Amino acid sequence: MTDPTLERWRLLLGEPGGACLGGQGLGAQAAARDAAVDWLYGRDEDLRRRGVRHGGTGESVLTTFDWLDDIARLFPKETVERLHRDAVERYEIHDVVTDPAVLARIEPNPALLKAVLRTKHLMNPQVLRLARRIVEQVVRQLMDKLATEVRSAFSGTKVRRPGRMRLARNFDMVRTLRANLGRYQPETGKVVIETPFFFSRTRRHLEQWQVILLVDQSGSMVDSVIHSAVTAACLWGLPGVRTHLVAFDTEVVDLTADVDDPVELLMKVQLGGGTDIARAAAYGAGLVDQPRRAIVVLISDFYEGGDPRRLVRVVRDLVAQGSKVLGLAALDEQANPAYDRELAQRLADAGAHVGAMTPGELASFVAEHVGR
Numbered sequence: 001m002t003d004p005t006l007e008r009w010r011l012l013l014g015e016p017g018g019a020c021l022g023g024q025g026l027g028a029q030a031a032a033r034d035a036a037v038d039w040l041y042g043r044d045e046d047l048r049r050r051g052v053r054h055g056g057t058g059e060s061v062l063t064t065f066d067w068l069d070d071i072a073r074l075f076p077k078e079t080v081e082r083l084h085r086d087a088v089e090r091y092e093i094h095d096v097v098t099d100p101a102v103l104a105r106i107e108p109n110p111a112l113l114k115a116v117l118r119t120k121h122l123m124n125p126q127v128l129r130l131a132r133r134i135v136e137q138v139v140r141q142l143m144d145k146l147a148t149e150v151r152s153a154f155s156g157t158k159v160r161r162p163g164r165m166r167l168a169r170n171f172d173m174v175r176t177l178r179a180n181l182g183r184y185q186p187e188t189g190k191v192v193i194e195t196p197f198f199f200s201r202t203r204r205h206l207e208q209w210q211v212i213l214l215v216d217q218s219g220s221m222v223d224s225v226i227h228s229a230v231t232a233a234c235l236w237g238l239p240g241v242r243t244h245l246v247a248f249d250t251e252v253v254d255l256t257a258d259v260d261d262p263v264e265l266l267m268k269v270q271l272g273g274g275t276d277i278a279r280a281a282a283y284g285a286g287l288v289d290q291p292r293r294a295i296v297v298l299i300s301d302f303y304e305g306g307d308p309r310r311l312v313r314v315v316r317d318l319v320a321q322g323s324k325v326l327g328l329a330a331l332d333e334q335a336n337p338a339y340d341r342e343l344a345q346r347l348a349d350a351g352a353h354v355g356a357m358t359p360g361e362l363a364s365f366v367a368e369h370v371g372r
Contacts (some may be wrong), residue, residue: 077363085111103130149360151366216300223332248280249273276306292322319351
């Protein structure tokens, strides 16, 4: 029987790694996994040149439909999602999300959602209806995850006065330590807490704030587009928070009417094209009703195709009038962006808060400023 560890090395290295098995062949399941991996990565010219994957010399008898069935049976969920992602993003195997037979059976996941958004312009109405199932299911999963974080952030903002709600999230550590320092025990290095103190939480300012999300819909921002739609939907309907969502490339499209339906909103997004961030920022500035109670969130990689000086000027004017401006190079679960650092620095110098956040962190940021 072949050593499973050696089989894994053989699968990783491809056919050239056969020597690690000492002349033994792969077991039945490992051979099936190798064939599935080779169907995808065997088409990679770089891997071929490096001798890692050779691919078959004849025409493959495995269809995309068969391959999807095989990987679902042979690999764990995390690996399947990675294979899906590489198929549609790295090798542009579009029939993964444009073949009706595939869409009717495939298990939705975030990689497929991104693929649908990138290729929906290629789909006929029948295929688009099937693709919508992927969008709906993945968005529902994201909404369920984020809704709890948003509700917690907006359940009331901490203020510096005593409260009766003895919850861990309301614990006032500084005041508690100060009040109980007389019970410090040198021998143990601990303070005995006799009287804990808690913050109270209030909603008193939530009635007066706008949150304006301006989302770059260029192709590189697809993760942020998805999470912006979900975040806006979670903020929508919170007492006193009026949420706007505006998508832009070289044009500006106000999607606020669809904020409560993130699936419909995402199906209307058109990924790709140029970028005019200044134009979008100016549009967002025009939506502000009460400058000192407005948060303008500009979500972009800051590669400006318009006028960067105008963009900096609009941001500076927003800050000067008392609005909070937040520039996010990424709004997704990884918050690990690639962006134009020079322009981002200019926006920070103009008074914007610039960085990258997860949706939960954005909700906390908004809640913290709303409650001041």
